Amino acid sequence: MKLLRYGPEGQEKPGMLDADGNIRDLSGHVADIADEALSPEGLARLAAIDPTSLPLVEGSPRLGACVGHVRKFVAIGLNYADHAAESGLAVPSEPVVFNKWTSCIVGPNDDVVIPKGSSKTDWEVELGIVIGQRTSNVSKEQALEHVAGYCVVNDVSEREWQAERGGTWDKGKGFDTFGPIGPWVVTRDEIADVQNLKMWLDVDGKRFQTGSTGTMIFDVATLVAYCSQLMTLMPGDVITTGTPPGVGMGQKPQVFLKGGETMTLGIDGLGQQTQKVRRA
Template sequence: MKLLRYGPLGQEKPGVLDADGKIRDLSGHVADIAGEVLSPKGLQALKAIDPASLPVVGGEQRYGSPVAGVSKILCIGLNYSDHAAETGAEPPSEPIIFTKQINALCGPNDEVEQPRGSDALDWEVELAVIIGSRAKYVSQSDAMDYVAGFAVMNDVSERTFQTKRQGQWTKGKSHDTFGPLGPWLVTKDEVADPHALDMWLDVNGERRQTGNTNTLIFNVPHVVSYCSQFMTLMPGDVITTGTPPGVGMGMKPPQYLKVGDVMTLGIAGLGEQKQTVVAARD
């Protein structure tokens, strides 16, 4: 299934994408794509619904984040061998975990704000893992049992804030709109191998990133299990797993986003996103 949330910001309704690419309204069955809805039992109940029995949602619709009730966004740094090489960093011996604050989460085609004082706004196409069940101290062999599905994320980053303003990476990752997610959550049964997905990102129509999840250093079960050793993962939590090479910081000389630039990005089978950069709002 391709589960989604549609409608104005703050008023999103749950939906599912049918085989013809039409949005079908799920609000008669679930309040939102969140909590127990993401559990194996909840997803099985949704799968049993005939999409043709659901109302068609007409007209142009804004996509929101495909999951609600997110308690945390965890990010894995330098998790692609070819991206680590372009930054000049040694591949990590353990997953590097940092956080992106919840206020960063937004729809896949929402505008991305350039923060005040920003001079190094960057892009990162990433495979996001959506947790479906409470996970604490899970093994790698069992980790996929706790995954609801996958989505595209643009891990938008401000490199000056991230690397030159002291402290953790979080303040370079957490401005409003720095976490476009979606357009939908693709349930794991429809992703044959999350470690064989082509991914790409363009800026103003020019290819910047081309990669494949087969160059992940730490795969999805490893990352889910590892994170669960340090904190309890809850339904709806997002783990974004790293980016392939081609980020602005890695270019020679570095190239960064400015107001008016347009990012388009996608992952095979998981959909595409498009964002325009705008000046930060109050």
């Protein structure tokens, strides 16, 4: 299934994408794509619905973030060896974990706003993991059973605040609009091999990032198990899993967003995002 949320900001309704790419209204069955709806039992109930029996949503409504009520937006840094190399940093021996504030979450095609005074706003296409059930100290072997599905994430980053202003990476990662998620959650059963998905990102039509989840240092199961040692993961929590090379910081000379650009990014089987960039 491809589950989504559509409508004006703050008033999103739950939806499902049918086989023809049309949005179908799920609000008669669930309140939101969130919480218990993402559990194994909740997903089984949704999977039993014939999409053609659902009301057709006319037109092309705004897509909201594909998950509602996100409690934790956990991020993994330097999870691709070639990205670590372009950043001039050592390949980590354990996952690098930081936070993106949930207030940064926006829809997949909403504007990305460069913060006031920023000179180093950057892009990162990433695979997002959506947790489907309460998860604490789960083993790697059982970890994927706790995953509801996957989505595209743009881990927008302000590099000066991340690396040059002291303290943790979190400061450069959670500005408003720095977390586009979607266009939809693709349930785990639809992805044959999550460690073999191509990913890409363009800025104004120029390809900057090309990669594959096959080159992750720590795979999805390892990351879910590892994070579940640090915190109890809850349904709807999102883990974004690192980016392949090609970020602006890694260019020679470096390239950062200035406002007026269009970012387009996607992952095989998970859909595509497009964001206009503007200054605050």
